[in-house]
Amino acid sequence: MKKILCVPFDPVHDVGIKIIKAELDKYGHDTKLLSPDLTPEAIVKIAASDKFDFILVSRTLGYGVAELLARFVDLLDAAGVRETSKIVIGGKPITPELAAELGFDKGFGANSSMEEIVAYIEGREITLSGQGLNRTKKDIASKYDYSFNNLEIEALLGSIADKLIDWAKTKSSPGIQRAVIREKIFNATDQTEKDSLLKEYYALCDTEIINANTRGKFIKGVRKVTGKELENLANFIKHRKPVDPVKIQHADNHPLVFKFLGSGCPIMDITHAKVCERYGIDGFLVINPSWEARFEGLIEGCLTHENDGTITSFDNIKLLRDSLDSSTLLTVRAHRGLNTPETILLAGLAGADLAKINLVYGSLGAGTDPVRLAVDGLYAIQLAARFNMPFDIPGNDELSGVPAWKSLAGLLINVMIGKKLGAKPILKPLFCYGPHIVINGLMKQNYIDYNTAKILALRSIVNSPIWPGEPIAFMTQSEERVQSANANSYHAALAAGLGVDVITVASTDEAYSRGPICVTSRIDTIRAITDAYKFVGNASFKPTPRAEEFTKMLIDKITEVLTAVEARDNLPGAIYDGLLGNQEDGAYPGTFGAGTVN
Amino acid sequence: MKRALDSVMDAIDIETYLVCADPLEGKKLAMQLGTELNLGEIDIMYEEFDGYGMRVRLRKYIYKPGNNYLYLENIAPEKEGDL
Numbered sequence: 001m002k003k004i005l006c007v008p009f010d011p012v013h014d015v016g017i018k019i020i021k022a023e024l025d026k027y028g029h030d031t032k033l034l035s036p037d038l039t040p041e042a043i044v045k046i047a048a049s050d051k052f053d054f055i056l057v058s059r060t061l062g063y064g065v066a067e068l069l070a071r072f073v074d075l076l077d078a079a080g081v082r083e084t085s086k087i088v089i090g091g092k093p094i095t096p097e098l099a100a101e102l103g104f105d106k107g108f109g110a111n112s113s114m115e116e117i118v119a120y121i122e123g124r125e126i127t128l129s130g131q132g133l134n135r136t137k138k139d140i141a142s143k144y145d146y147s148f149n150n151l152e153i154e155a156l157l158g159s160i161a162d163k164l165i166d167w168a169k170t171k172s173s174p175g176i177q178r179a180v181i182r183e184k185i186f187n188a189t190d191q192t193e194k195d196s197l198l199k200e201y202y203a204l205c206d207t208e209i210i211n212a213n214t215r216g217k218f219i220k221g222v223r224k225v226t227g228k229e230l231e232n233l234a235n236f237i238k239h240r241k242p243v244d245p246v247k248i249q250h251a252d253n254h255p256l257v258f259k260f261l262g263s264g265c266p267i268m269d270i271t272h273a274k275v276c277e278r279y280g281i282d283g284f285l286v287i288n289p290s291w292e293a294r295f296e297g298l299i300e301g302c303l304t305h306e307n308d309g310t311i312t313s314f315d316n317i318k319l320l321r322d323s324l325d326s327s328t329l330l331t332v333r334a335h336r337g338l339n340t341p342e343t344i345l346l347a348g349l350a351g352a353d354l355a356k357i358n359l360v361y362g363s364l365g366a367g368t369d370p371v372r373l374a375v376d377g378l379y380a381i382q383l384a385a386r387f388n389m390p391f392d393i394p395g396n397d398e399l400s401g402v403p404a405w406k407s408l409a410g411l412l413i414n415v416m417i418g419k420k421l422g423a424k425p426i427l428k429p430l431f432c433y434g435p436h437i438v439i440n441g442l443m444k445q446n447y448i449d450y451n452t453a454k455i456l457a458l459r460s461i462v463n464s465p466i467w468p469g470e471p472i473a474f475m476t477q478s479e480e481r482v483q484s485a486n487a488n489s490y491h492a493a494l495a496a497g498l499g500v501d502v503i504t505v506a507s508t509d510e511a512y513s514r515g516p517i518c519v520t521s522r523i524d525t526i527r528a529i530t531d532a533y534k535f536v537g538n539a540s541f542k543p544t545p546r547a548e549e550f551t552k553m554l555i556d557k558i559t560e561v562l563t564a565v566e567a568r569d570n571l572p573g574a575i576y577d578g579l580l581g582n583q584e585d586g587a588y589p590g591t592f593g594a595g596t597v598n
Numbered sequence: 599m600k601r602a603l604d605s606v607m608d609a610i611d612i613e614t615y616l617v618c619a620d621p622l623e624g625k626k627l628a629m630q631l632g633t634e635l636n637l638g639e640i641d642i643m644y645e646e647f648d649g650y651g652m653r654v655r656l657r658k659y660i661y662k663p664g665n666n667y668l669y670l671e672n673i674a675p676e677k678e679g680d681l
Contacts, residue, residue, distance in 0.1 A: 223664065232670035239673050265663035267670070271607060304664040479644040481613065481655055509657075512643045516663055518609045 002029045002053040002121050005085075007043055008036040009059040009072065016090060017058035023114050024121065040072045048079040054121060055087045057104075061094075066102060073103035090117075113244055133245045133277060135327045137353070138256055140465050140501050141390040141424035146415065150461040150555070156562040157416035160571060165420060167570040168378045173597050174204040174296050175376040179341035179383070186314075186349055205297030212299045219291065221306035222299070225267060230302065230319075233267050237274060237323055248280035248526065250533040255495050256502040257529060258329070260471070262287030263516045264305035266316045270323040272519045279526040283329030285356065285504060286320060288312045293337025293367055294592055298346070308516070312343050317350035329353045331392055335362035338593045340376040341383060348387030354426070355384050359417070359571065360410030360580050361397040364587040370572035372593035381423050390424035394470040401435040401586030404454055405557035410580045412558065413571065415464055426465045429454040431491050431503070432474035435586065445546065447476065448494060452543045453550030455498045460555060468495050469504035477511045481524060484508040488525040489532035496533055497540025505529060604668035606660040610637065617651040624652030632658060 006021045008014030014036045021031045032052075034043060047055050055076065059069060069089065076087055089099050090108040099107020108117055148154035181201045188194045202210045211217040216224075248257050259276055261269040261284045273284055289309030292298070302315040310316060312332070321330055331354035334343035340357065347355050359377040363370035384391045393414040395407040411427050418425030431451050437443050442450045451468070458466055472491040477484040485508050495503045509521035565574040574580060581587030612631070618624040624647055632640030637658040644655040661667050 221664070229666075229670070232667075232673065235673040236670050263663040265665075267667065268608065268661070268663050271667070271670070275607070306662065306664045479655065480646070481611075481644070509643065512641075512657075514641055515657065515659055516608065518611070518657075519607045520609075520611060 003051065004029055004031045004054045004056060004121065005047055005050075005052040006031055006033040007047075007055060007057045008034065009040075009043070009057045009069070011036055013060050014058065017056065020056065020058070020090065020114070020117060023118065027118055027122075029121065040068070040075055043072070044075045044079050044081065047076060047081045047085065052081075052085045055081065055085050057087065057089045059089065059091050061091065066098075069102050069104075077103075088120075115244065133325045133327050135245075135247075137327045137329065138282065140256070140329075140354070140426060140467070144424075144463050144465050146419045146425070147463045148461065149463070153412065153461050153555075153559055153562060154416075156559070156566045157412055158420075159566050160413055160562065161416040161420050163569065164374060164417065164571045165378065168375050171375045171597050173372055173375050173593070175338050175372070175593070176341050176379045178204050178297060178339070179345045179379065182342050183345055183349075201297070206295045209295050209297035209299060213297075218299070218303075221264075222303055222311065225265075225302040225304050229267055233270060233323070236271065243278070245278050246280040246526075246530060248282075248530045248533060250530075250536075251496075251538050253499060254533050255467075255492075255500050256282035256329070257492070257526070258283040258285055258331070258467075258469075258502060258504045259507070259522060259526075260285050260287055260504070260517075261320070262308065262310045264289070264307050264310055266302065266304065266310055266319050268516070269310055270320060272517075272522060273320070273324060273328075275519050276522055276526065277325055277328055279523055280530065281328070281526060282502075283331065283353070284320075284324070285331045285333065286310055286312075286317070287333050288336065288343075290336075292339065296338050296593075296596075298339050298342055312339065312346065314346045314350050317347055317352055321351040331356055334380060335359070335368075335373065335377065336366040337368055338372065338376075338596075340368075340373065340380045344380040344383040344387070344389070348383060348389055353389060355380070355389050355391045356394060357381060357384070357391045358393045358395070358397075358410065358414055360413060360575060361394060361407070363572070363575050363590050364402070364410075364581045365397045365400045367590035368592045369594040369596075370575040370589050371597050373590070374570070374572045375597050376593075378417065378421070381418055381421050385418075385421055385423035388424075390426055390465075391418060392426040392428050392467055394428045395430045396470050397581050397587055398430045398432065398434040398436065399474065400581065401439075402581035403436045403557070403585065404429070404434070404450070405554050406561055406580050406585070408454065408458060408554065409558045409561040409565070411458075412461065412562070413565070415462060426467050426501075427458050427462075428467045428469045428504075429458060430470065430474065431468035431472040431495060433476045434474075438475075442550070445544070447490070448541050449543045449547040450550050451491070451494060452498060452541075452547045453554055455500060456547070456551040457554040457558065460551070461558070465501045467502035467504070468500055471504045471506035471510065473506060477506060477508075479509070479512045481508045481521070484511065485524045485528035489528035492529040493532040493536040494541055496536050600668075603660060607667075607669065608661050609657050609659045611643070612640070612656040612658075613654070614656075615651050615653050618647075621645065621647040621652065624654065628652070628654045628656055632656065 086105040089104045092110045094107040094109040303311045332347040333356040335357045415425040473487040476487040507521040508524040568574040640658045646653045
């Protein structure tokens with residue numbers, strides 16, 4: 001137990017020292033708090049009258065304060081207080097250098113934690129968390145059983161999913177075949193067998209992929225990451241000593257916070273990710289380059305790319321996974337293009353935690369032929385189930401102009417397919433200002449009602465995890481930094497109040513499209529959301545009665561859409577017919593891989 | 599001695615207010631600022647003219663994806679004291 005004199009050396013601001021005193025009391029120390037109106041001479045008299053281990057002085061800085069503090073330290077010295085007591089200063093602008101300059105033994109500033117202060121008082125080494133984030137990995141899907149509350153919708157979805165699974169039973173694709181071969185290559189121990197399997201694999205690939213893998217002739221802007229670069233990255237991760245991480249969530253039930261990665265370069269992704277982890281980010285989504293969707297086959301190796309999107313390869317995913325803290329979640333986008341099954345396989349083998357698949361959006365907004373993605377997607381979902389990876393279903397078709405009820409109907413179809421295939425789906429409705437919303441003035445009065453209605457509608461239908469994205473605040477952000485951070489924080493606070501499980505957040509340069517996202521812009525929104533979570537705490541926003549009307553409307557319209565889809569022979573037919581988004585909405589069935597299902 | 603610029607993780611953003619007569623002059627001054635600060639060509643991320651001047655957010659990329667990141671070099675235990 002230490003004897004501590006707490007000195008509010010400030011006529012007004014004595015809150016900080018009161019909080020510190022209360023904390024030190026909890027730790028069992030003997031503290032004495034002075035009143036804030038004492039003169040320096042009076043304080044020194046009290047300090048000298050007893051043997052205190054520490055004199056904790058709290059003071060904000062202003063003109064002339066530094067001189068005042070230096071004089072105060074001189075008075076303490078002259079009274080012999082320093083012989084028995086350590087003199088410590090705390091206050092927002094205090095830095096260790098400034099404290100030393102003013103003659104104090106130690107200084108604590110705005111970024112100092114209570115843990116640091118207590119550790120110093122108790123003479124312990126100040127705990128820096130090193131590589132660890134002092135948290136455990138969260139299982140987003142664990143508390144959900146996917147039971148349906150809306151029996152009519154359950155029956156429709158059941159029929160749609162059964163018909164699709166039955167339809168796809170006898171079908172395969174080059175994407176599935178490559179995933180099967182890739183797994184054999186992964187497990188093969190004999191080089192001759194591997195070579196023979198690789199030949200089979202390349203027979204199913206486009207020329208660009210074969211050239212890259214066999215001749216090192218890469219697509220423009222792509223190159224292998226060098227051994228030296230990997231070594232430098234390893235040193236960065238290993239030898240830096242990060243400070244204690246920030247926790248974004250103010251309450252235990254606040255949503256986890258994810259950010260995108262996909263600068264093109266896995267090294268840049270990882271350096272950004274390591275910084276974001278320290279600011280409390282819970283997980284990352286890796287976005288691949290758009291050209292990858294057009295090609296049959298994937299490039300192998302640890303690869304960097306000068307443009308948007310980090311290349312999907314086992315080595316890249318593994319490098320990301322191994323570089324992140326074990327508590328940080330990683331999800332890999334798989335539903336774009338012709339490599340969905342193989343992407344899930346590589347994600348699973350490399351230890352990713354989740355995968356991103358939406359059979360409907362992948363066919364409507366992301367370019368893949370609906371038949372191909374239906375066949376590939378079913379196989380991919382089964383793989384996800386095998387690897388025990390929940391799959392997240394983004395509703396980003398809304399950004400093309402598809403009305404929310406069609407997008408939500410698509411998400412629910414994926415949920416039922418996932419449920420039937422033993423996987424763990426996660427609903428990702430958009431928290432945004434999408435084109436359909438703009439045109440129809442659905443958010444003219446506020447941004448709360450319609451976003452709230454989406455969550456309430458889904459929750460009234462099925463007991464599934466909900467993860468608004470992707471990212472939240474899409475189309476409400478500008479390139480202006482403060483506005484962008486604010487937009488993210490308001491949406492995050494709304495999401496927290498609604499009790500969703502996870503959110504994906506943007507950066508304050510998300511709307512700026514002429515270059516990669518920068519780490520400071522990433523931190524901007526994390527800080528904004530950390531404050532937003534603190535602000536909303538265990539409270540919530542109060543929607544207007546219109547939210548209830550929207551909720552009912554969404555449920556009715558989702559039911560209508562699913563009824564129409566169920567009347568078709570299979571899901572791809574319904575997508576071709578525009579039932580889940582049509583040309584008028586701005587959605588077009590994709591063409592990549594058309595005619596390749598056998 | 600290592601350069602501070604090499605230690606920038608990716609980009610430098612400059613936020614400032616440029617006193618100018620109109621948006622055109624504001625943009626010109628913003629671009630000129632990059633040159634005067636020896637940053638070369640910079641991007642205007644955001645601009646907002648209000649009659650007296652222009653609030654701007656400017657960006658200079660030091661590293662783009664796939665570059666050789668100098669800040670990752672020479673990070674080893676024996677070098678830590680120098681960093």
